[in-house]
Amino acid sequence: MILDRSLKTYLAAIGDANDPITSSGTPYHFLKAAQKAGLVDEGLRLCVGAGGHAVRRAAWSGLQLFRGRRHGGYQYQPGFLERVFSPVRKTIAGTRLINCFQLFPPSVVRDDSVRKWFFIDMTLRQLFACYGASLDSRTAAEAIAHETEGFRRAEAIIAHSAWAAKSVVEDYGIAAGRVHVAVPGANLDRVAYDAWDQKQQMPGPIAPGRPIRLVFVGQYWERKGLDRLLRAIRMARHRGAAIQLRVIGLAPADVPTAYRQEAGAEWSGFINKRTEAARFLRTVASADLGCLLSRAEAGGIVLREFHALGLPVIGPNVGGSPDHMLPGASILVAPDAPDEAISDILVRLSKDRSALDQMRERAWQSRHEALWDATCRRILELWPDRNVSAAREPEPPVAQTPCQEIRRTDCRAGA
Numbered sequence: 001m002i003l004d005r006s007l008k009t010y011l012a013a014i015g016d017a018n019d020p021i022t023s024s025g026t027p028y029h030f031l032k033a034a035q036k037a038g039l040v041d042e043g044l045r046l047c048v049g050a051g052g053h054a055v056r057r058a059a060w061s062g063l064q065l066f067r068g069r070r071h072g073g074y075q076y077q078p079g080f081l082e083r084v085f086s087p088v089r090k091t092i093a094g095t096r097l098i099n100c101f102q103l104f105p106p107s108v109v110r111d112d113s114v115r116k117w118f119f120i121d122m123t124l125r126q127l128f129a130c131y132g133a134s135l136d137s138r139t140a141a142e143a144i145a146h147e148t149e150g151f152r153r154a155e156a157i158i159a160h161s162a163w164a165a166k167s168v169v170e171d172y173g174i175a176a177g178r179v180h181v182a183v184p185g186a187n188l189d190r191v192a193y194d195a196w197d198q199k200q201q202m203p204g205p206i207a208p209g210r211p212i213r214l215v216f217v218g219q220y221w222e223r224k225g226l227d228r229l230l231r232a233i234r235m236a237r238h239r240g241a242a243i244q245l246r247v248i249g250l251a252p253a254d255v256p257t258a259y260r261q262e263a264g265a266e267w268s269g270f271i272n273k274r275t276e277a278a279r280f281l282r283t284v285a286s287a288d289l290g291c292l293l294s295r296a297e298a299g300g301i302v303l304r305e306f307h308a309l310g311l312p313v314i315g316p317n318v319g320g321s322p323d324h325m326l327p328g329a330s331i332l333v334a335p336d337a338p339d340e341a342i343s344d345i346l347v348r349l350s351k352d353r354s355a356l357d358q359m360r361e362r363a364w365q366s367r368h369e370a371l372w373d374a375t376c377r378r379i380l381e382l383w384p385d386r387n388v389s390a391a392r393e394p395e396p397p398v399a400q401t402p403c404q405e406i407r408r409t410d411c412r413a414g415a
Contacts, residue, residue: 009040009096017043020274025187027100033372046084073135076143081105102147109150116154122298123167130296148172158182160299161320182379183323185372186308187301192277202364205357211242212350215287217302219249225293230262232342237264241350285309295335299324307370312359329363
């Protein structure tokens with residue numbers, strides 16, 4: 001497909017889209033791959049901390065408390081968003097703008113010269129329900145109302161998963177033809193990754209008697225389910241399974257006392273993916289199986305990182321995570337699965353090495369499917385000028401759901 005290169009395209013995030021620390025690196029890694037693919041020209045450098053930001057945030061929080069509301073939610077306020085976008089308002093006029101955040105400022109929403117797109121991991125409704133938020137129901141409802149208007153005026157919304165896309169359609173009343181899915185890629189340093197990839201060969205079968213090596217990467221032990229994994233490993237080892245676990249991102253002091261001395265667990269602490277990229281890749285790739293047992297998860301970029309490094313995964317059947325895993329190289333675990341069920345999976349893989357080897361082969365052969373290049377190829381399939389003249393399908397009216405009525409079960413896969 002020939003792209004319309006006369007229209008400049010920018011990528012936005014809350015912060016500098018060119019900085020790998022913004023939003024866990026997702027806008028940065030998407031930007032680099034999208035520039036290579038010809039999808040995006042530049043990333044916007046939005047500054048969220050200058051010009052008295054801290055004072056205004058404190059004043060707004062104080063006013064919220066005076067009104068009897070909780071203080072959280074400043075990042076969703078129109079005033080904040082207008083100030084953040086103000087320095088680039090003239091720059092983005094007459095361009096296409098892809099937003100990795102769920103909200104544009106109202107002036108951008110109303111500006112028809114800006115062709116607005118979204119690329120989001122979940123809707124605010126899902127965020128408030130699944131992750132919790134330190135804001136009250138009125139503040140949440142106001143943010144969702146602004147989000148709805150932005151979605152309605154956008155050309156399209158690209159979601160990271162079918163779970164998020166379903167919310168855009170069903171909770172916000174957006175026509176399904178304007179909602180798409182493109183699973184994100186692994187947030188790995190591409191230079192280091194290419195150097196690693198060129199030197200690797202598909203790993204051979206796991207030797208009989210060698211413990212299977214698991215790896216967990218994360219800094220939020222409870223939400224990411226490290227406690228579930230450690231208990232299941234304890235059970236599996238008592239049943240004769242040979243298992244080792246490497247924990248990256250946490251030290252023993254970061255978890256409850258009951259898990260600090262777990263047999264077979266090695267704690268690697270935090271490894272910076274930017275400044276220690278090669279070490280991070282080697283450490284993760286030395287495992288046989290990546291593990292994530294989240295209780296709530298919009299997707300789980302670490303699942304893509306495991307797959308990009310040729311690892312099969314045990315991952316959560318929650319939120320958008322199933323879309324982030326490769327068929328044939330993953331095992332889904334429900335967020336309420338008992339420890340015994342997880343232990344059964346580990347015992348089976350420990351004793352049936354051929355099954356694990358088959359998963360490893362599938363993951364290795366498909367590892368490049370988990371890169372941002374693959375995401376950009378998917379977006380190219382729907383990118384967008386061949387459809388811009390098509391009549392927009394009308395959306396039905398949406399009844400706004402009060403935040404207090406949003407149920408936590410919405411986080412489950414398929415909800």
